[in-house]
Amino acid sequence: MLTNTIKIKDEEFFELKEIIYKASAITFAESKKYLLENRLSKRLQELNFNSFKEYLYYLKYDINRIKEMDTLLNLVTINETYFLRERQQMDHLMKSTIPAILTRGKKNIRIWSAACSTGEEPYSMAILLREYALSTRANYEIIGTDINTEVVDIAKKGVYRGMSFRGVPPNFQSTYFTQNGLVYEIKDEFKHRVRFQIGNLISHTLPAQVGKFDVIFCRNALIYFDIEGKQKVLDMFYNCLNTPGYLYLGHSESTIKIKSKFVLQNFGNGVFHIKE
Amino acid sequence: MKKEIINGRQTAYLEGEINGSTGLAYKEEIASLFSSSAIVVLSFKDVVYLNSSGLREIIDLLKQANKLKVELRLCEMSKDIREMFSFTGLEKVFKIFDTMDQAAV
Amino acid sequence: MNVRIEALANELAITVLDGVQRKDFEEVFSTLKGFTGGSIKVDLKNLQYIKSDIIAQLLALRRAADSKKAALKLVNLSDGVLSAFETANLTKHFTIEQDYGSYTVSELIELLHDDEQAEFISIHIGLNFNEQYRKALLDALKIDDPVLNEQALLSLGRAGDDASIDVIRSALASQYPNVVCAAVLVLGWLGDAASKEKLYELISSPEEAVSEACGASIALLSDDGDPARLKTLLKDSEPPLRKVIANALALINGGAAYNILKEMLSKETIDDVRSVLVRKISYFNNEDATNTLIEALDDSSRKVQETAAAGLERTGLRGGEERVFKKISGDDWVSYFAVRALGKHCSEKVADYLTQRYPNLSGKVRLAVVEVLGAASYCTSFLAERLNEDNEDIRREALSGLYRSNKPLAVEKAVQLAKGDPSWLVRFKAVEIIIAETPEGYRDILAEIRNSDANRYIQDKIDAVLGS
Numbered sequence: 001m002l003t004n005t006i007k008i009k010d011e012e013f014f015e016l017k018e019i020i021y022k023a024s025a026i027t028f029a030e031s032k033k034y035l036l037e038n039r040l041s042k043r044l045q046e047l048n049f050n051s052f053k054e055y056l057y058y059l060k061y062d063i064n065r066i067k068e069m070d071t072l073l074n075l076v077t078i079n080e081t082y083f084l085r086e087r088q089q090m091d092h093l094m095k096s097t098i099p100a101i102l103t104r105g106k107k108n109i110r111i112w113s114a115a116c117s118t119g120e121e122p123y124s125m126a127i128l129l130r131e132y133a134l135s136t137r138a139n140y141e142i143i144g145t146d147i148n149t150e151v152v153d154i155a156k157k158g159v160y161r162g163m164s165f166r167g168v169p170p171n172f173q174s175t176y177f178t179q180n181g182l183v184y185e186i187k188d189e190f191k192h193r194v195r196f197q198i199g200n201l202i203s204h205t206l207p208a209q210v211g212k213f214d215v216i217f218c219r220n221a222l223i224y225f226d227i228e229g230k231q232k233v234l235d236m237f238y239n240c241l242n243t244p245g246y247l248y249l250g251h252s253e254s255t256i257k258i259k260s261k262f263v264l265q266n267f268g269n270g271v272f273h274i275k276e
Numbered sequence: 277m278k279k280e281i282i283n284g285r286q287t288a289y290l291e292g293e294i295n296g297s298t299g300l301a302y303k304e305e306i307a308s309l310f311s312s313s314a315i316v317v318l319s320f321k322d323v324v325y326l327n328s329s330g331l332r333e334i335i336d337l338l339k340q341a342n343k344l345k346v347e348l349r350l351c352e353m354s355k356d357i358r359e360m361f362s363f364t365g366l367e368k369v370f371k372i373f374d375t376m377d378q379a380a381v
Numbered sequence: 382m383n384v385r386i387e388a389l390a391n392e393l394a395i396t397v398l399d400g401v402q403r404k405d406f407e408e409v410f411s412t413l414k415g416f417t418g419g420s421i422k423v424d425l426k427n428l429q430y431i432k433s434d435i436i437a438q439l440l441a442l443r444r445a446a447d448s449k450k451a452a453l454k455l456v457n458l459s460d461g462v463l464s465a466f467e468t469a470n471l472t473k474h475f476t477i478e479q480d481y482g483s484y485t486v487s488e489l490i491e492l493l494h495d496d497e498q499a500e501f502i503s504i505h506i507g508l509n510f511n512e513q514y515r516k517a518l519l520d521a522l523k524i525d526d527p528v529l530n531e532q533a534l535l536s537l538g539r540a541g542d543d544a545s546i547d548v549i550r551s552a553l554a555s556q557y558p559n560v561v562c563a564a565v566l567v568l569g570w571l572g573d574a575a576s577k578e579k580l581y582e583l584i585s586s587p588e589e590a591v592s593e594a595c596g597a598s599i600a601l602l603s604d605d606g607d608p609a610r611l612k613t614l615l616k617d618s619e620p621p622l623r624k625v626i627a628n629a630l631a632l633i634n635g636g637a638a639y640n641i642l643k644e645m646l647s648k649e650t651i652d653d654v655r656s657v658l659v660r661k662i663s664y665f666n667n668e669d670a671t672n673t674l675i676e677a678l679d680d681s682s683r684k685v686q687e688t689a690a691a692g693l694e695r696t697g698l699r700g701g702e703e704r705v706f707k708k709i710s711g712d713d714w715v716s717y718f719a720v721r722a723l724g725k726h727c728s729e730k731v732a733d734y735l736t737q738r739y740p741n742l743s744g745k746v747r748l749a750v751v752e753v754l755g756a757a758s759y760c761t762s763f764l765a766e767r768l769n770e771d772n773e774d775i776r777r778e779a780l781s782g783l784y785r786s787n788k789p790l791a792v793e794k795a796v797q798l799a800k801g802d803p804s805w806l807v808r809f810k811a812v813e814i815i816i817a818e819t820p821e822g823y824r825d826i827l828a829e830i831r832n833s834d835a836n837r838y839i840q841d842k843i844d845a846v847l848g849s
Contacts, residue, residue, distance in 0.1 A: 004359045004362040030472065050355060061745050163559060182588070328600040328633050335572065347508075364566070364569060364570075365597065368500060368503075369538065
């Protein structure tokens with residue numbers, strides 16, 4: 001909060017955008033310029049830079065440039081999240097989708113949290129499976145992936161601070177976590193239910209790395225891709241799903257202009273995508 | 277202190293060092309503009325030095341402006357001066373513009 | 382009807398509601414026929430996403446507005462709606478703005494939960510503060526929600542609401558660090574000297590953000606006694622606290638604070654903290670600070686050397702040029718920053734020295750030299766030669782430099798480079814110069830480039846001038 005925000009000029013923004021795009025296929029729309037400023041200003045100041053131009057020189061000419069690319073990607077892909085975020089979708093999964101899969105006699109259910117950030121989303125699912133008394137009715141495997149190496153490390157540890165619990169009901173922390181000073185560690189029962197891996201949604205090897213799923217959650221990640229990127233990711237999700245398979249995107253994410261074989265279905269005030 | 281009307285807006289140019297004592301003098305002079313203008317723009321173009329006591333006088337000025345429903349706008353800060361505002365969180369308290377053109381509209 | 386229409390004298394305000402259908406726009410168009418005002422505002426705050434047939438209606442509305450010479454703007458687009466516009470590449474066809482004035486108090490408080498908007502909303506509340514907002518913010522502070530609490534505190538602070546001081550003070554005891562942080566800052570803004578003792582307790586907090594905020598607020602509340610008081614905290618201190626103290630001392634500034642910082646620097650064994658101390662010393666406007674930085678160019682840590690060189694750009698060299706010349710070598714960041722420091726007052730002597738050294742330098746240090754000499758009017762031929770170098774950044778920097786020191790020559794070169802340079806970075810800069818300087822026939826030149834250049838940033842830039 002107390003970092004000075006360094007403004008990025010148009011030409012610097014375009015160049016940085018190209019560099020990030022080449023490395024990750026992630027794009028930043030003009031309206032997300034401030035995100036780059038907010039997330040990178042601190043890094044620039046650590047390096048004694050006063051402008052993005054100097055940072056671009058660093059990325060292009062420094063001996064540490066390859067390592068810095070990782071740092072850059074980690075900084076720009078961090079998605080702040082919290083437990084039970086946009087809960088209606090998770091409730092819908094528990095109330096309707098999983099019971100539907102169970103009635104078909106499935107005994108092994110695989111769920112993918114495809115942009116899991118620091119792990120709050122997949123752990124929330126593991127917790128809700130128990131709250132909805134579904135945990136004993138099948139074997140569940142929850143996989144969390146994210147492009148950001150740092151957040152995956154945090155997710156694996158399963159240790160969280162107060163900010164991750166905004167908007168959770170009372171007793172949530174005390175029931176499912178062990179408090180240790182200022183931090184809360186998720187109990188083993190839930191920790192063991194989720195596996196985390198590093199994964200770039202654009203990478204060709206990702207499907208083989210993660211396998212087939214019954215449910216995919218991918219929220220607030222598609223906004224980082226251009227149309228071509230979104231198309232690739234949605235096609236990949238389609239291929240990674242069993243039939244029937246269920247895909248949940250962020251509540252505000254549009255798939256306008258994207259051709260997909262998914263069937264859109266409404267629930268309450270949200271939508272989800274089905275592979276039939 | 278240089279004062280002028282730009283685009284119909286009352287503007288004033290702070291100069292040199294702004295510390296506790298010069299800040300106090302500026303405060304009185306600028307506050308006298310509040311009775312006649314709905315928007316007052318302060319330029320930091322010629323400010324070479326600002327410390328936390330000077331900053332406090334500028335906060336005080338904002339308080340007075342708010343009470344009188346006058347909008348106070350700041351502009352033309354050097355990088356160093358601007359850092360003083362961000363290190364104290366004040367960057368988001370004041371309306372700060374890069375140029376006089378943007379501030380005096 | 383899922384559209385609400387309000388016709389004022391000069392503005393037609395249209396609020397689109399959730400569940401809007403194509404046919405709902407019929408009434409909008411019929412109202413528009415009789416409208417004679419100059420501006421039309423369409424508020425989309427109620428939509429989480431938008432279907433393409435509704436976008437089509439908005440485009441039709443824009444054409445209708447154009448034909449009546451009325452300005453149309455869309456306000457309050459959610460992420461979902463905005464991304465639909467971006468995906469359809471329509472953002473440049475509309476004026477898009479945020480208009481918090483069209484929300485009710487309770488809607489705004491609700492929106493404070495959204496971390497991306499919270500700050501802007503809080504600023505809006507601060508500027509439009511009244512009794513209704515105060516009540517809503519104080520209520521928001523009673524809810525167990527750290528994000529909401531933080532933004533409520535900051536809003537009260539922006540409004541300068543002294544009347545809520547007790548509530549703000551009590552937030553210092555919150556279990557959430559972000560809430561404590563906000564309270565600490567706000568108490569500094571409000572000048573609440575009575576809280577200073579409490580801030581001295583919290584400055585040793587293991588939460589770094591809380592500690593940092595305390596340092597800043599103590600500086601805002603400081604009197605003559607505080608530099609010495611901060612010094613007493615150094616005993617047995619952890620490295621993060623020493624950085625916080627350094628920042629507070631730099632904000633307080635003045636002789637007493639400087640002497641303490643200098644003493645801290647002489648004793649500090651951790652590179653990272655020494656680097657912060659050196660950086661903070663560069664915020665002091667005195668000769669000794671310059672000397673201290675020049676000495677720090679010989680520090681055992683590379684990082685500290687870099688910070689010292691970067692700091693000299695801030696303080697100026699005050700006659701220390703010769704000592705800094707010696708530090709310039711090869712392709713490292715110390716040399717880079719040292720060149721920039723020299724360039725701050727680029728005398729002819731400095732310019733001569735840098736031009737001579739140039740052939741023996743490489744990489745980013747060359748870039749720094751070109752940038753620094755770009756500000757000096759007597760280096761035109763040096764810069765013009767640089768336009769033939771292999772490195773795209775050098776060519777671009779040289780062109781920018783020429784633009785500062787010799788506009789006619791820069792425009793001539795820009796026209797050549799815009800058409801022929803292999804790097805889009807250079808071509809982009811050249812196009813910028815052509816657009817800014819509008820040389821004779823520039824529209825034809827731009828049109829020609831628009832037809833042949835495949836780079837979309839350049840295309841967009843030209844389209845903005847010529848219209849697509």
